[in-house]
Amino acid sequence: MEFNILDADAQSNARAGLIKTDHGEIETPIFMPVGTAGSVKAVHQRELKDDIEAQIILGNTYHLYLRPGLDIIRAAGGLQRFNGWQGPILTDSGGYQVYSLSDTRKITEEGVHFKSHIDGSKHLFTPENVIDIQRAIGGDIIMAFDECTPYPCEYPYARNSLDMTHRWLKRCCDRFDQTPALYEYSQALFPIVQGSTYADLRKESAEVVASFERPGNAIGGLAVGEPAEMMYKMTDEVCQILPKNKPRYLMGVGTPANILESIALGIDMFDCVMPTRNARNGMLFTSEGIINIKNKKWQDDLSPIDENLGGYVSQSYSKAYLRHLIISKEILGAQIASIHNLSFYLWLVKEARRQIIGGSFASWKTAMVKKVSGRL
Known part of the structure; x- marks a missing residue:
């Protein structure tokens, strides 16, 4: 190695x-x-x-x-x-x-x-x-x-x-x-x-x-x-x-x-x-903050799970649809949520790497910690 x-x-x-x-x-x-x-x-x-x-x-x-x-x-x-x-x-x-x-x-x-x-x-x-x-x-x-x-x-x-x-x-x-x-x-x-x-x-x-x-x-x-x-x-x-x-x-x-x-x-x-365990219980980590997809506020939200992530799952499924699956205890809900959360974690470290190489990590990190710690 x-x-x-x-x-x-x-x-x-x-x-x-x-x-x-x-x-x-x-x-x-x-x-x-x-x-x-x-x-x-x-x-x-x-x-x-x-x-x-x-x-x-x-x-x-x-x-x-x-x-x-x-x-x-x-x-x-x-x-x-x-x-x-x-x-x-x-x-x-x-x-x-x-x-x-x-x-x-x-x-x-x-x-x-x-x-x-x-x-x-x-x-x-x-x-x-x-x-x-x-x-x-x-x-x-x-x-x-x-x-x-x-x-x-x-x-x-x-x-x-x-x-x-x-x-x-x-x-x-x-x-x-x-x-x-x-x-x-x-x-x-x-x-x-x-x-x-x-x-x-x-x-x-x-x-x-x-x-x-x-x-x-x-x-x-x-x-x-x-x-x-x-x-x-x-x-x-x-x-x-x-x-x-x-x-x-x-x-x-x-x-x-x-x-x-x-x-x-x-x-x-x-x-x-955490990303997969929380996903199966309906907690999503996103680039804008934490979402409890079981909350009724997402029932009619047809926007993508996370518009800032480029992956198929995060872009192709809406919050309303994922909420329906999780509430209904459909296996697909756990799959979508798990793939999304892991995609977010890999996006986060990849973006951190990009910011380090670009010389802007410190300021980006300060702003991002506040964002990803908040609840939507």
């Missing part, structure tokens, strides 16, 4: 870059649609490519390991050949999902013992076998196994958790370096900065992560309930330390405003289930 910075904003830490993988190039800043179980909910792969213009998607180790399992993915030759998406894929290690199973998991130095949410069967994730699983899934970018601490989190717990995450990171790197890629393309391992909302722990973790000199680095354990300003503060602290010549990935973030503010801090990569 290669990363090059092509331009930078003079008034912030925003930058426009290019990541090269064996499955294609990724223009940054970038938003990555979440395909937890190997598919982005309600969206065909062709729509991801042609309508949404996604450049990379996510798969999740925990979910894919449990179902459909590694045997069929190996037999297919990796996740791309299994699901038909021909572009780059990033796989999350499953650390966040295991963290969310707080009632049915036990964390030890060895790893995490947990029960499947599907059938209650018992499993163990270790730093070593999580690397092996991600080798089998075949993501272009794979993540180190870490512990995602809750918020709020007492300092002693955060301290102990961070120390263990760093020990796990060494084990992940050792396993990665000792094992070959299973398919005909290379993989890159990203470590994850943790440390809860404690600046000293975040700085320490960023220094440790940077010392492993991997192709890119991630920031985890944020957007888990802390105030947005705290998230920005921790992100800024970390970005001051992580190498500037490597991509920075802020995991699980977030709202359009979160993404714009974080781009200004120096973040290059984002993912979040």
